[in-house]
Amino acid sequence: MKRESDLAVRRRTRRDWEEETLRPALARSPERLPEFTTLSSMPIERLYTAEDLEGWDPDEKLGLPGEYPYTRGPYPSMYRGRLWTMRQFSGFGTARDTNRRYRYLLDHGQTGLSVAFDMPTLMGLDPDDPRALGEVGREGVAIATLADMEALFEGIPLAEVSTSMTINAPAAVLLAMYLAVARRQKADWKQLRGTIQNDILKEYIAQKEWIFPPRPSLRIIVDMIAFCTEQVPNWNTISISGYHIREAGSTAAQELAFTLADGIGYVQAAVDAGLDVDSFAPRLSFFFNSHSDFFEEIAKFRAARRIWSKVMRHRFRARDPRSWALRTHAQTAGCSLTAQQPHNNVVRVALQALSAVLGGTQSLHTNSMDETLGLPTEKAVTIALRTQQILAEETGISSTIDPLAGSYFVESLTDRMEREALDLIDAIDRMGGIVPAIEQGFPQREIAEASFRYQQQIERGEKTMVGVNRYTEDAGQAIEVLKIPPSVEGTQVRRLGQVRRTRDPVAHGRALKDLVDAAGTGANLMPPILRAVEAYASLGEICGALKTILGEYHEEKTYF
Amino acid sequence: MRERGGGERKLRLLVGKVGLDGHDRGAKIIARALRDAGFEVIYTGLHQTPEMVVATAIQEDVDAISLSILSGAHNTLFPRVLDLLRAENARIPVFGGGIIPVEDILLLKKAGVQAIFTPGASMQEVVEWVRANIGPRAAGKEGVRRKRRLPSRSASPKTRRRSGRRKK
Numbered sequence: 032m033k034r035e036s037d038l039a040v041r042r043r044t045r046r047d048w049e050e051e052t053l054r055p056a057l058a059r060s061p062e063r064l065p066e067f068t069t070l071s072s073m074p075i076e077r078l079y080t081a082e083d084l085e086g087w088d089p090d091e092k093l094g095l096p097g098e099y100p101y102t103r104g105p106y107p108s109m110y111r112g113r114l115w116t117m118r119q120f121s122g123f124g125t126a127r128d129t130n131r132r133y134r135y136l137l138d139h140g141q142t143g144l145s146v147a148f149d150m151p152t153l154m155g156l157d158p159d160d161p162r163a164l165g166e167v168g169r170e171g172v173a174i175a176t177l178a179d180m181e182a183l184f185e186g187i188p189l190a191e192v193s194t195s196m197t198i199n200a201p202a203a204v205l206l207a208m209y210l211a212v213a214r215r216q217k218a219d220w221k222q223l224r225g226t227i228q229n230d231i232l233k234e235y236i237a238q239k240e241w242i243f244p245p246r247p248s249l250r251i252i253v254d255m256i257a258f259c260t261e262q263v264p265n266w267n268t269i270s271i272s273g274y275h276i277r278e279a280g281s282t283a284a285q286e287l288a289f290t291l292a293d294g295i296g297y298v299q300a301a302v303d304a305g306l307d308v309d310s311f312a313p314r315l316s317f318f319f320n321s322h323s324d325f326f327e328e329i330a331k332f333r334a335a336r337r338i339w340s341k342v343m344r345h346r347f348r349a350r351d352p353r354s355w356a357l358r359t360h361a362q363t364a365g366c367s368l369t370a371q372q373p374h375n376n377v378v379r380v381a382l383q384a385l386s387a388v389l390g391g392t393q394s395l396h397t398n399s400m401d402e403t404l405g406l407p408t409e410k411a412v413t414i415a416l417r418t419q420q421i422l423a424e425e426t427g428i429s430s431t432i433d434p435l436a437g438s439y440f441v442e443s444l445t446d447r448m449e450r451e452a453l454d455l456i457d458a459i460d461r462m463g464g465i466v467p468a469i470e471q472g473f474p475q476r477e478i479a480e481a482s483f484r485y486q487q488q489i490e491r492g493e494k495t496m497v498g499v500n501r502y503t504e505d506a507g508q509a510i511e512v513l514k515i516p517p518s519v520e521g522t523q524v525r526r527l528g529q530v531r532r533t534r535d536p537v538a539h540g541r542a543l544k545d546l547v548d549a550a551g552t553g554a555n556l557m558p559p560i561l562r563a564v565e566a567y568a569s570l571g572e573i574c575g576a577l578k579t580i581l582g583e584y585h586e587e588k589t590y591f
Numbered sequence: 592m593r594e595r596g597g598g599e600r601k602l603r604l605l606v607g608k609v610g611l612d613g614h615d616r617g618a619k620i621i622a623r624a625l626r627d628a629g630f631e632v633i634y635t636g637l638h639q640t641p642e643m644v645v646a647t648a649i650q651e652d653v654d655a656i657s658l659s660i661l662s663g664a665h666n667t668l669f670p671r672v673l674d675l676l677r678a679e680n681a682r683i684p685v686f687g688g689g690i691i692p693v694e695d696i697l698l699l700k701k702a703g704v705q706a707i708f709t710p711g712a713s714m715q716e717v718v719e720w721v722r723a724n725i726g727p728r729a730a731g732k733e734g735v736r737r738k739r740r741l742p743s744r745s746a747s748p749k750t751r752r753r754s755g756r757r758k759k
Binding site for chain 2 (some may be wrong): 038043150151153154161162163164165169170209234237238239240278279280359366369370403404405406452479482483487490496499512517560586587588589590
């Protein structure tokens with residue numbers, strides 16, 4: 032008897048509940064909105080129950096931590112074994128200014144370095160180039176020659192830290208400079224740990240710091256992969272990045288799809304060049320945004336791991352499980368921060384960081400509250416770092432692995448995110464892959480469309496930004512803003528002039544000529560780039576020489 | 592060859608992205624909002640130098656130039672564009688937007704930038720400002736529609752009226 036009544040209770044379906052319990056309640060007081068959606072406008076149901084996971088097989092969808100399909104995390108012990116790396120991206124002014132900030136961060140418990148380069152460096156231009164006017168040292172550190180790189184890492188033993196460098200179009204040159212500094216420090220290249228972003232495809236899609244056209248750029252990347260696989264085996268050769276795609280205005284599913292499609296593009300290019308997939312795939316890493324919609328972001332991280340493991344195992348036939356596991360860095364969403372009531376940004380960042388950790392990230396950058404106004408002050412960056420330390424050591428979230436697994440809602444959302452991303456990846460495959468898709472402007476258009484739609488939603492009040500379109504205040508909140516002195520440009524130009532005067536002109540000229548010759552053949556470009564760097568050729572000279580052979584990229588100037 | 596006169600021709604606006612940074616999200620949204628509001632929009636694309644922007648503006652005979660700057664180089668790039676326009680004797684009003692601190696906005700306005708929109712400004716705000724402040728340029732004449740409440744012709748017409756409120 033008892034058992035039968037239990038069953039009866041269990042058999043009550045969601046429909047029964049909707050009819051008998053919900054409907055009268057809604058008649059008395061309706062819901063706040065006609066429909067609920069995520070930040071990316073993905074529809075959200077009122078309630079998720081076991082019915083949503085009918086036929087859902089946890090062995091197939093989740094697996095176990097450190098095992099295929101890695102939904103629960105790339106490592107067996109996750110944060111119980113080792114906390115995520117707290118890695119604050121920073122760089123400004125001259126190499127010497129940034130070197131001081133790095134030593135400060137290392138002294139305060141930061142566990143890895145992350146180099147932000149200024150715009151001229153990102154574009155492969157020297158500080159005295161007319162296009163660099165006003166930009167030197169402003170959004171990151173200015174690096175023109177090996178002499179600057181030496182100053183940047185002075186007193187920091189490269190064999191002991193792990194360094195991430197956010198550089199793409201001229202990545203090969205900056206990596207060569209890093210290796211040259213390591214060589215001078217007598218550090219073994221085989222011990223160097225770190226990541227170079229080196230993700231040119233997302234530059235055409237979103238961040239837009241390019242030099243060469245897509246195909247020659249891919250050739251350089253494959254050269255770097257081949258070189259590092261042999262000589263710098265612990266270096267992550269590409270950080271395949273969705274962060275910028277999202278910042279440019281994509282939805283979460285677009286971020287996921289375009290990023291993984293870029294990843295597929297790199298693996299395909301390397302395989303086509305004759306590399307064995309398992310020789311390099313374990314050194315590919317990812318970089319995702321952690322935005323404001325809490326569960327949507329968690330689902331995105333989990334879906335990313337599941338899709339990538341299937342792609343690597345089935346599409347590319349990788350046999351090494353390390354090739355299947357997606358490891359990722361995350362950064363909280365810069366575009367979600369507001370100049371209005373800037374202290375609120377501390378709260379946004381904390382919640383976004385929490386999603387990234389619950390999503391299982393391997394390293395994390397938390398933005399500083401003042402980053403809509405300028406580069407962060409030391410005080411603001413310290414609060415951002417403390418936010419991570421509080422999450423890691425006070426909240427208890429790092430005590431168990433993937434704590435949200437099995438949630439009807441989180442699993443349903445993870446599945447939906449996977450489906451939407453796979454549909455977009457299929458569309459890109461039908462265009463012939465990510466390079467033709469970029470050449471046709473497909474991801475660029477999709478992102479511009481999504482970003483315009485979101486702006487309209489903000490202006491119509493359909494989406495909320497506290498302090499911007501709701502709960503606004505007239506009075507400004509005073510906040511300290513970091514000022515970069517305009518003198519940096521002059522200092523940097525003088526420094527470069529000095530290097531040009533004191534280097535050996537014969538060795539310099541020969542190195543650049545060898546580089547151009549190598550670019551004209553199919554030779555690996557890393558060794559001649561290293562020789563040019565060690566002859567103190569500047570970044571602008573090296574990229575300029577390569578441009579003569581590889582060409583230059585020009586975007587299509589459309590805004591819709 | 593373009594039609595002149597009638598006073599009702601579409602305003603031609605140049606949306607320029609100067610500087611080396613790739614943050615074109617704002618510029619593209621503004622370009623589209625201005626187009627949807629009925630203006631003719633010429634978008635320069637990324638990584639433009641002040642020289643390139645001014646050359647395009649003159650060649651396209653635009654009624655105003657709007658610049659998007661998020662790289663922190665605004666104190667260099669805005670004045671450079673204004674100087675080049677003056678050197679060309681082209682009286683094209685310049686406004687813009689980006690991550691620009693309050694103190695810099697005041698200086699840029701003194702230098703002759705008509706308006707600066709900062710993060711949080713709506714598309715509607717920008718469109719309304721253009722409607723209220725930009726008029727078709729007759730050759731050689733001041734492009735800014737003179738405001739009735741401004742007592743006299745000014746070399747650098749002020750727009751403080753609106754912007755003071757916008758800054759938080």
